[in-house]
Amino acid sequence: MLKGVNLYLIGMMGAGKTTVGRELAKQLRYGFLDADNVIEETTKQSINQLFALEGEAGFRQIESDVLAQICSFTKLVISTGGGVILQQKNWSYLRHGLIVWLDVPVELLCTRLALDTTRPLLQDVDLKQKLRSLLEQRQSLYNQADLRISVSDEETPTKTATRVLEAIPTVLKQATDVET
Numbered sequence: 001m002l003k004g005v006n007l008y009l010i011g012m013m014g015a016g017k018t019t020v021g022r023e024l025a026k027q028l029r030y031g032f033l034d035a036d037n038v039i040e041e042t043t044k045q046s047i048n049q050l051f052a053l054e055g056e057a058g059f060r061q062i063e064s065d066v067l068a069q070i071c072s073f074t075k076l077v078i079s080t081g082g083g084v085i086l087q088q089k090n091w092s093y094l095r096h097g098l099i100v101w102l103d104v105p106v107e108l109l110c111t112r113l114a115l116d117t118t119r120p121l122l123q124d125v126d127l128k129q130k131l132r133s134l135l136e137q138r139q140s141l142y143n144q145a146d147l148r149i150s151v152s153d154e155e156t157p158t159k160t161a162t163r164v165l166e167a168i169p170t171v172l173k174q175a176t177d178v179e180t
């Protein structure tokens, strides 16, 4: 269906990009890469360590370099980190593929992330308040995706992946319409 074109998942922390991405890759018979995992493997540091050592700005630079490498491959589902949309140049990498926004309300993100210790931006803060303010800053950027999949109630990752796959032909059709 995608003819080898990569699929990029974007969205807030806890939206399910990593979990749903793996499932999507299985269903599409694509390879799977999680950008944060690639960063951790190449730097041999955890995301927490990188934020502590390099600061957010240093992390964003590494994130961008990794994305630049990844986008030269094909037949991949790529789960990005939630802040990848912040840098303009990252969009030129993401636009190599189809960009899907997993849009999940803050309340559900809070439930999923309440006990999380792996996301440095969410430690020692009022979780709901922080997620609200991040979403406010980022929403218009997430909205630049080719496809928005809203997940308002808890559903299995397999179900979300199936909904993404069912929605893809609608955007592919629009793209063909523009060309012709």
Ligand SMILES: Nc1ncnc2c1ncn2[C@@H]1O[C@H](COP(=O)(O)OP(=O)(O)O)[C@@H](O)[C@H]1O
Residues within 6 Å of the ligand: 011, 012, 013, 014, 015, 016, 017, 018, 019, 020, 079, 112, 154, 155, 156, 157, 158, 160
């Ligand atoms: N569709 C889903 N249904 C239930 N739990 C989910 C779903 N997607 C993700 N989760 C859970 O939410 C948490 C965050 O998911 P994750 O895939 O790491 O999100 P992201 O990569 O977008 O930050 C994980 O504990 C995961 O098991």
Ligand SMILES: O=C(O)C1=C[C@@H](OP(=O)(O)O)[C@@H](O)[C@H](O)C1
Residues within 6 Å of the ligand: 011, 012, 013, 014, 017, 018, 036, 047, 080, 081, 082, 083, 084, 118, 119, 120, 121
């Ligand atoms: O939203 C963000 O700024 C971040 C999201 C994280 O990835 P997930 O979206 O997979 O949690 C990770 O890249 C880092 O902690 C920063």
Ligand SMILES: [Mg+2]
Residues within 6 Å of the ligand: 017, 018, 034, 036, 079, 080, 081
């Ligand atoms: Mg993730």
